[in-house]
Amino acid sequence: MNARLTLLLLSSLTLGACSNLSSPAYLTRAYSEPDAGPRARLRVVTNGVVRLIPDADCHDESKGVGGIVANDFTTFLTDSHLNNQKLGMPSGITEAHEMTSEVYVQAGKPINIDFMSQANAGGGNVWLCASDWTFVPEEGKDYEVQGRQYGSQCLLSAMTLDGAKIGHPAPRKCPAK
Numbered sequence: 001m002n003a004r005l006t007l008l009l010l011s012s013l014t015l016g017a018c019s020n021l022s023s024p025a026y027l028t029r030a031y032s033e034p035d036a037g038p039r040a041r042l043r044v045v046t047n048g049v050v051r052l053i054p055d056a057d058c059h060d061e062s063k064g065v066g067g068i069v070a071n072d073f074t075t076f077l078t079d080s081h082l083n084n085q086k087l088g089m090p091s092g093i094t095e096a097h098e099m100t101s102e103v104y105v106q107a108g109k110p111i112n113i114d115f116m117s118q119a120n121a122g123g124g125n126v127w128l129c130a131s132d133w134t135f136v137p138e139e140g141k142d143y144e145v146q147g148r149q150y151g152s153q154c155l156l157s158a159m160t161l162d163g164a165k166i167g168h169p170a171p172r173k174c175p176a177k
Contacts, residue, residue: 114130
């Protein structure tokens, strides 16, 4: 490998690491499941990255909580130990290239689902996808979230296991209080 290529590679890695380290912590840490109180189960199916922000009905990174549930783009800077976690939920429909994780979420309070992904658009370009969804889980119920990107199409939704849609899109930025 020539010296220029080595220098370029090291510079890219250093700059990338620095930009990721200055990001909000919830971008790199794993989601913390509630271990007490009213809970529901949530299956996440994605070909991108899905993060949960508990007790939020909008994208509120300032809460200092939340984290990664399923990450199909695992890097050394992200805690993705929940990838492929199973809680014994009934089977769902997934595609071979998707990451699936099952986690507990707090029932009775809103949860913000943050989906991010990117896809090759050709010619050195990428399509970026960033979408949020919110709903209030009910105690003892099972839910599924699907976050998928197909080219320029970005899809995010939540549903009960019988396929009934629940919740609604959430703002990417919370309104001023």
